[in-house]
Amino acid sequence: MTQAGLxxxxxxxxxxxxSASAATVSIAADxxxxxxxxxxxxxxxxxxxxxxxxxxxxxxxxxxxxxxAGKTEALDRLHRRGLGAWINTGSAIDLSVNxxxxxxxxxxxxxxxxQHPALYVWEVPDEALWNCWYSAVNWRRGIExxxxxxxxxxxxxxxxxxxxxxxxxxANELYHxxxxxxxxxxxxxxxxxxxxxxxxxxxxIANSRxxxxxxxxxxxxxxxxxxxxxxxxxxxxxxxxxxxxxQLAAFNExxxxxxxxxxxxxxxxxxxxxxxxxxxxAAGSYTRRMQEAAPGKPVWMVLQGFGWxxxxxxxxxxxxxxxxxxxxxxxxxxxxxxxxxxARGILYxxxxxxxxxxxxxxxxxxxxxxxxxxxxLLSAPDSPIVKEVTLAQTWGSVDRGVEVLAKDxxxxxxxxxxxxxxxxxxxTLHGLEALNGTTYADAEADREATVxxxxxxxxxxxxxxxxxxxxxxxxxx
Numbered sequence: 001m002t003q004a005g006l007x008x009x010x011x012x013x014x015x016x017x018x019s020a021s022a023a024t025v026s027i028a029a030d031x032x033x034x035x036x037x038x039x040x041x042x043x044x045x046x047x048x049x050x051x052x053x054x055x056x057x058x059x060x061x062x063x064x065x066x067x068x069a070g071k072t073e074a075l076d077r078l079h080r081r082g083l084g085a086w087i088n089t090g091s092a093i094d095l096s097v098n099x100x101x102x103x104x105x106x107x108x109x110x111x112x113x114x115q116h117p118a119l120y121v122w123e124v125p126d127e128a129l130w131n132c133w134y135s136a137v138n139w140r141r142g143i144e145x146x147x148x149x150x151x152x153x154x155x156x157x158x159x160x161x162x163x164x165x166x167x168x169x170x171a172n173e174l175y176h177x178x179x180x181x182x183x184x185x186x187x188x189x190x191x192x193x194x195x196x197x198x199x200x201x202x203x204x205i206a207n208s209r210x211x212x213x214x215x216x217x218x219x220x221x222x223x224x225x226x227x228x229x230x231x232x233x234x235x236x237x238x239x240x241x242x243x244x245x246x247q248l249a250a251f252n253e254x255x256x257x258x259x260x261x262x263x264x265x266x267x268x269x270x271x272x273x274x275x276x277x278x279x280x281x282a283a284g285s286y287t288r289r290m291q292e293a294a295p296g297k298p299v300w301m302v303l304q305g306f307g308w309x310x311x312x313x314x315x316x317x318x319x320x321x322x323x324x325x326x327x328x329x330x331x332x333x334x335x336x337x338x339x340x341x342x343a344r345g346i347l348y349x350x351x352x353x354x355x356x357x358x359x360x361x362x363x364x365x366x367x368x369x370x371x372x373x374x375x376x377l378l379s380a381p382d383s384p385i386v387k388e389v390t391l392a393q394t395w396g397s398v399d400r401g402v403e404v405l406a407k408d409x410x411x412x413x414x415x416x417x418x419x420x421x422x423x424x425x426x427x428t429l430h431g432l433e434a435l436n437g438t439t440y441a442d443a444e445a446d447r448e449a450t451v452x453x454x455x456x457x458x459x460x461x462x463x464x465x466x467x468x469x470x471x472x473x474x475x476x477x
Contacts, residue, residue, distance in 0.1 A: 439451075
């Protein structure tokens, strides 16, 4: 064999070995991810730190999934640390337009990266459904009116200025009435009378549904193709905390895993949630909502790894004080609240905006180490043992209650308990006859109780978490 032939033979052997080590990711019947057959609760990070020391810290904390650019070097870097990766397909997944080129892009991505052992999941464009609406609403209801008023106020022709102000008010009134097409025509006419062109063309609230439906169909086609050419890696779709169940459900047909981002700190102030619940328990509310929009599919929730003031590089001290970062207690509650509500994964967004010696970063490492240390619990099968949860009488209205998730860990039942109500509650679990005499304790919450007559009763702090572990039998006195 020639030297060139030997080199080619060695390269082929190396490629074959590399291909054999590619990760296979599947979804178990109970919606838990399985990586090469091993059950895994996902602990993910959107930030891929450029600093190797920080990435080492991420791996040591117990994260198992990190965003990666579509580059082999980026995947290699994660794989060396035992980290899985996800790659975003970008607009290539939407086959509603430019079909041939996008199909080619999808095939090239699969050819380039599907055999890499670090790749776990493909992700489609972030908040795709919401952005079909938000781009238009943000422009037509916010940016455009402000820009037009500024130009109108600068006019020297006072009669024209008065007429355009009235026209602007009429457009706003039409928006309030839901007559979007008519309001947008008036807004477009204002640009013409100003002798200007809109800086953003063809952005319309009136055709947002049409554009969303088109994208939805295109993304389903792209999903079908991607899963056909790469059956070893599921597709994940992250939503904004917006839109109706039917809209979400239609888009979710183009994904194997769904979820949404929700960042409610400071509570009742951010407006990130448009549900009535804008407290910390919005994390659980949206987890439930995502499950309703994708029955039988895993939900991975994206939680807050930043403070809202961090997104504004010019934030004043007052704004920073009014928009604090989540505390460890808050982050811990939100994480377990999503878990109790059925999440099979948690990912953090926004850490790229915070210092790596900050309290929030340190707290997230503490929390993820805790969650990773409980991987056998979090990835264990759910148990249907709890038949009912009742609450003792108290002084409050109790519009939210205690949520409980039972887990079967190596033949023993554990309970994860989240009190979504902001006040202290006493709860009782019913249906536990098979556990009579078993004592449960949570060292963190300093609580302990024994199952009697098929019931277990404990008191839990407002928006508190309890991890109830079965205790070894105590020798008879």
